[in-house]
Amino acid sequence: MARGLLERLGDLGTAAQATIPGFYAWAVTVAPAAWSRGAPLLAKVIACMGLASLVAAIVLERRWPRYARPVSVWGLVSTSALVWALAPAALLPSRIDAARGVAGMIGWGLFALASAAPALPRDAEPARIVDGAPLRPRSKIPRGDAWFIGAGTLMAVGLQTVGWSVVVPERALLVRLVALASGLAVIGAATQIALGRHSRRVRPTRRVRARRSLPAFVGLCVVAAIGLVLFLAGR
Amino acid sequence: MQAFDVVAALLVVLAVVAFAVGNSALARAEDIHAVYWLVVGVVSMRAAVQLARPGAA
Numbered sequence: 001m002a003r004g005l006l007e008r009l010g011d012l013g014t015a016a017q018a019t020i021p022g023f024y025a026w027a028v029t030v031a032p033a034a035w036s037r038g039a040p041l042l043a044k045v046i047a048c049m050g051l052a053s054l055v056a057a058i059v060l061e062r063r064w065p066r067y068a069r070p071v072s073v074w075g076l077v078s079t080s081a082l083v084w085a086l087a088p089a090a091l092l093p094s095r096i097d098a099a100r101g102v103a104g105m106i107g108w109g110l111f112a113l114a115s116a117a118p119a120l121p122r123d124a125e126p127a128r129i130v131d132g133a134p135l136r137p138r139s140k141i142p143r144g145d146a147w148f149i150g151a152g153t154l155m156a157v158g159l160q161t162v163g164w165s166v167v168v169p170e171r172a173l174l175v176r177l178v179a180l181a182s183g184l185a186v187i188g189a190a191t192q193i194a195l196g197r198h199s200r201r202v203r204p205t206r207r208v209r210a211r212r213s214l215p216a217f218v219g220l221c222v223v224a225a226i227g228l229v230l231f232l233a234g235r
Numbered sequence: 236m237q238a239f240d241v242v243a244a245l246l247v248v249l250a251v252v253a254f255a256v257g258n259s260a261l262a263r264a265e266d267i268h269a270v271y272w273l274v275v276g277v278v279s280m281r282a283a284v285q286l287a288r289p290g291a292a
Binding site: 148152155158159162163165166171175178182185186189190192193197206209212213215216217219220223224226227230 | 239240243244247248250251254255257258259261262264271273274275276277278279280281282283284285286287288
């Protein structure tokens, strides 16, 4: 019988599941730094040790599963940090293009997800599986929420693509910080709007909603007026 | 979905655009423009959340 991908993933251990995204993150962000022009030999050796820690974690998982995840996570993270410290020139914004930066973020995010929340293994006692859910969910996730949150997440990811060509490191850091904060605010607002559509609590009337949002709208009008005045003054 | 929810969603989109423009201005070292657009983003986001959040008060 053909088994599902998630079911087969569940058979793999935590470290094994994290190996592929870990290797991807290493290939996109660590290897280019270690093998960049001017990087010392030590950086290459340490980069290879990071890769070896991923493989070692798979081997350890069979006999000492307790130590597999720390070896995988801390091995790769600490060796990567050392490589970046030994070859700082490779991290200059002028030498990292936006596509590789985003690919690296996704790689490290997937590695963190696979390490922290791996697919669960199959139940060893199939006899315990009963027909029908023994517990009823208290509520269902309303339709449409995923679209709101997905759209918010997409917009937040889109914000991360702005400002990758800054040369000055301090300003580049500030831009990344502001982009990250903006993205988190967008996801938070999208979630609140999604949940607010069908809250079980008292739904406010239109008048209450208008009155409550009035200060923010006045602020928006003031900001728009300031912008218009500055625009006209600049012409 | 009420009209207010649509307005809230549009305000979030406006906030995202303002954040993107602000961040882009920040990257070009145009700090006044950056602060202006980031303030527009924050105020739009605040208005959207105030419109959408539940509760009578």
